[in-house]
Amino acid sequence: xxxxxxxxxxxxxxxxxxxxxxxxxxxxxxxxxxxxxxxxxxxxxxxxxxxxxxxxxxxxxxxxxxxxxxxxxxxxxxxxxxxxxxxxxxxxxxxxxxxxxxxxxxxxxxxxxxxxxxxxxxxxxxxxxxxxxxxxxxxxxxxxxxxxxxxxxxxxxxxxxxxxxxxxxxxxxxxxxxxxxxxxxxxxxxxxxxxxxxxxxxxxxxxxxxxxxxxxxxxxxxxxxxxxxxxxxxxxxxxxxxxxxxxxxxxxxxxxxxxxxxxxxxxxxxxxxxxxxxxxxxxxxxxxxxxxxxxxxxxxxxxxxxxxxxxxxxxxxxxxxxxxxxxxxxxxxxxxxxxxxxxxxxxxxxxxxxxxxxxxxxxxxxxxxxxxxxxxxxxxxxxxxxxxxxxxxxxxxxxxxxxxxxxxxxxxxxxxxxxxxxxxxxxxxxxxxxxxxxxxxxxxxxxxxxxxxxxxxxxxxxxxxxxxxxxxxxxxxxxxxxxxxxxxxxxxxxxxxxxxxxxxxxxxxxxxxxxxx
Amino acid sequence: xxxxxxxxxxxxxxxxxxxxxxxxxxxxxxxxxxxxxxxxxxxxxxxxxxxxxxxxxxxxxxxxxxxxxxxxxxxxxxxxxxxxxxxxxxxxxxxxxxxxxxxxxxxxxxxxxxxxxxx
Numbered sequence: 238x239x240x241x242x243x244x245x246x247x248x249x250x251x252x253x254x255x256x257x258x259x260x261x262x263x264x265x266x267x268x269x270x271x272x273x274x275x276x277x278x279x280x281x282x283x284x285x286x287x288x289x290x291x292x293x294x295x296x297x298x299x300x301x302x303x304x305x306x307x308x309x310x311x312x313x314x315x316x317x318x319x320x321x322x323x324x325x326x327x328x329x330x331x332x333x334x335x336x337x338x339x340x341x342x343x344x345x346x347x348x349x350x351x352x353x354x355x356x357x358x359x360x361x362x363x364x365x366x367x368x369x370x371x372x373x374x375x376x377x378x379x380x381x382x383x384x385x386x387x388x389x390x391x392x393x394x395x396x397x398x399x400x401x402x403x404x405x406x407x408x409x410x411x412x413x414x415x416x417x418x419x420x421x422x423x424x425x426x427x428x429x430x431x432x433x434x435x436x437x438x439x440x441x442x443x444x445x446x447x448x449x450x451x452x453x454x455x456x457x458x459x460x461x462x463x464x465x466x467x468x469x470x471x472x473x474x475x476x477x478x479x480x481x482x483x484x485x486x487x488x489x490x491x492x493x494x495x496x497x498x499x500x501x502x503x504x505x506x507x508x509x510x511x512x513x514x515x516x517x518x519x520x521x522x523x524x525x526x527x528x529x530x531x532x533x534x535x536x537x538x539x540x541x542x543x544x545x546x547x548x549x550x551x552x553x554x555x556x557x558x559x560x561x562x563x564x565x566x567x568x569x570x571x572x573x574x575x576x577x578x579x580x581x582x583x584x585x586x587x588x589x590x591x592x593x594x595x596x597x598x599x600x601x602x603x604x605x606x607x608x609x610x611x612x613x614x615x616x617x618x619x620x621x622x623x624x625x626x627x628x629x630x631x632x633x634x635x636x637x638x639x640x641x642x643x644x645x646x647x648x649x650x651x652x653x654x655x656x657x658x659x660x661x662x663x664x665x666x667x668x669x670x671x672x673x674x675x676x677x678x679x680x681x682x683x684x685x686x687x688x689x690x691x692x693x694x695x696x697x698x699x700x701x702x703x704x705x706x707x708x709x710x711x712x713x714x715x716x717x718x719x720x721x722x723x724x725x726x727x728x729x730x731x732x733x734x735x736x737x738x739x740x741x742x743x744x745x746x747x748x749x750x751x752x753x754x
Numbered sequence: 755x756x757x758x759x760x761x762x763x764x765x766x767x768x769x770x771x772x773x774x775x776x777x778x779x780x781x782x783x784x785x786x787x788x789x790x791x792x793x794x795x796x797x798x799x800x801x802x803x804x805x806x807x808x809x810x811x812x813x814x815x816x817x818x819x820x821x822x823x824x825x826x827x828x829x830x831x832x833x834x835x836x837x838x839x840x841x842x843x844x845x846x847x848x849x850x851x852x853x854x855x856x857x858x859x860x861x862x863x864x865x866x867x868x869x870x871x872x873x
Contacts, residue, residue: 278760280758425758573791576791614869615788615789615868615871618789629789629818631790631791631815632814632815634794635791635793636783645793656783658836658857666770666855669781684757684763684764689768689769694779
């Protein structure tokens with residue numbers, strides 16, 4: 238008699254092997270070099286791709302199942318938030334300016350991260366990283382979509398949420414995060430992994446996500462918090478992928494060590510400069526603060542990052558030198574960056590404002606070495622002027638750093654009253670950078686950075702006006718035309734929060750919800 | 755060092771002077787006045803008299819600052835790329851040897867920001 242033998246189910250390890258390495262094949266009518274043309278030019282030597290270990294061993298079928306479950310939960314919360322006028326539960330509508338910054342400056346980068354990981358996955362000859370990059374590419378587009386969905390609810394009620402994609406490619410301060418990702422995306426697959434997989438997702442991610450997500454929780458923004466939870470388990474996977482990739486490169490060949498070190502140095506500094514936007518968000522834009530930028534830097538970078546670099550020391554990797562500079566700047570970054578956005582707030586896609594006395598006391602307590610010494614007097618003066626109807630708007634375009642593209646507001650580490658200037662000459666042209674870190678990056682690859690799309694220069698070239706604009710007509714107002722090209726409505730989307738439509742509407746609607754006539 | 759690339763990697767600079775319709779970029783910073791967060795960028799024809807820069811252009815940018823009313827530009831001291839720079843009010847930017855993307859800084863003796871704070 239024939240016995241029916243029940244087929245044994247595959248174990249996780251076996252299943253992972255089948256669903257990753259088992260899917261690979263050897264090209265027959267093309268050479269491997271022709272199929273993977275970007276695998277070697279960066280100088281990274283790989284001897285055995287099978288040494289790649291994916292610590293998660295996640296297969297595509299399991300991945301879809303987990304993600305679908307998370308999506309269901311997220312959209313249920315988003316619906317409830319929208320139906321119950323969740324926006325009226327915010328601490329204050331000032332908070333929404335942080336969300337605007339997130340939507341215009343970060344969500345489109347999630348999409349860029351999607352493209353970058355898809356490209357890296359395509360270009361790695363090893364199947365392990367290819368599958369891991371594929372999943373991260375899908376994660377990133379999911380993050381981009383869910384953020385846009387979560388935040389779009391605010392677009393029904395408040396200004397500045399209407400055209401984030403258009404703005405990313407045009408608005409001056411958004412060139413800071415945009416150029417960061419463009420720089421990484423135009424590098425090879427290995428540098429991309431160090432730039433985004435390691436430096437951004439591993440070393441700096443907590444400095445980006447914790448402030449925004451905790452900021453959302455502290456300020457009653459349940460939509461954004463729920464998105465944050467939905468992304469959290471993905472982020473853990475991304476961090477592991479970034480670290481695995483670095484270790485893999487370092488273990489494959491000792492010649493890889495100096496290349497990887499150079500990339501870590503570069504991307505740590507690029508990251509620090511981009512995060513100056515987050516620093517001002519934490520210290521100035523949240524009505525209810527989570528922690529100061531300085532505290533976040535100390536916990537998430539100096540302590541956690543310090544432990545990470547101790548771990549990497551056995552491969553010969555050192556902590557990037559530029560970061561000692563960043564530990565001086567932690568006392569100043571948020572105040573200096575907020576000063577930039579405050580004075581150029583006429584051309585920003587969100588509202589700016591000066592802190593109240595109570596908020597200044599908080600800043601003094603958090604920054605005992607610097608706030609009262611340098612910044613309190615400045616901000617008090619600006620606030621007094623605003624109250625007298627003389628709100629300060631800088632009416633002349635700023636000089637920008639050729640690499641990080643932030644206005645040149647960084648001061649010398651030993652003299653906080655002196656702007657730091659660094660200059661390079663390349664093929665008869667002058668290039669200006671804001672710091673030793675940015676100058677080193679420029680000098681290492683000048684050919685790349687001479688192509689930078691610097692918003693200020695582009696405006697002066699006449700490239701930032703709506704089609705058909707004639708800048709030679711009598712009484713031409715360049716700022717008005719630039720704002721039109723940005724799709725910003727003057728007086729609605731920009732300028733001070735005090736007196737804004739957002740402020741007026743929020744107070745009126747919340748009044749209806751909480752008070753009698 | 756050269757960019758590592760799979761083929762020849764050569765590009766024209768995005769900001770060369772020929773793209774500015776006959777004008778050139780000039781960066782100017784009023785030292786000790788950080789109310790203006792960074793140096794300012796101007797796009798000016800090289801035949802702009804230095805006097806116009808000082809008497810017509812800078813006042814529009816810096817006039818908001820209470821110190822500006824007391825500024826005597828004939829007493830200002832100038833640096834170009836950090837080195838002392840001799841100016842002449844009657845010469846043009848071009849005659850003074852100012853090139854595209856040069857950076858000038860000036861100090862106004864006795865005027866160092868609100869209450870001498872550098873702001």
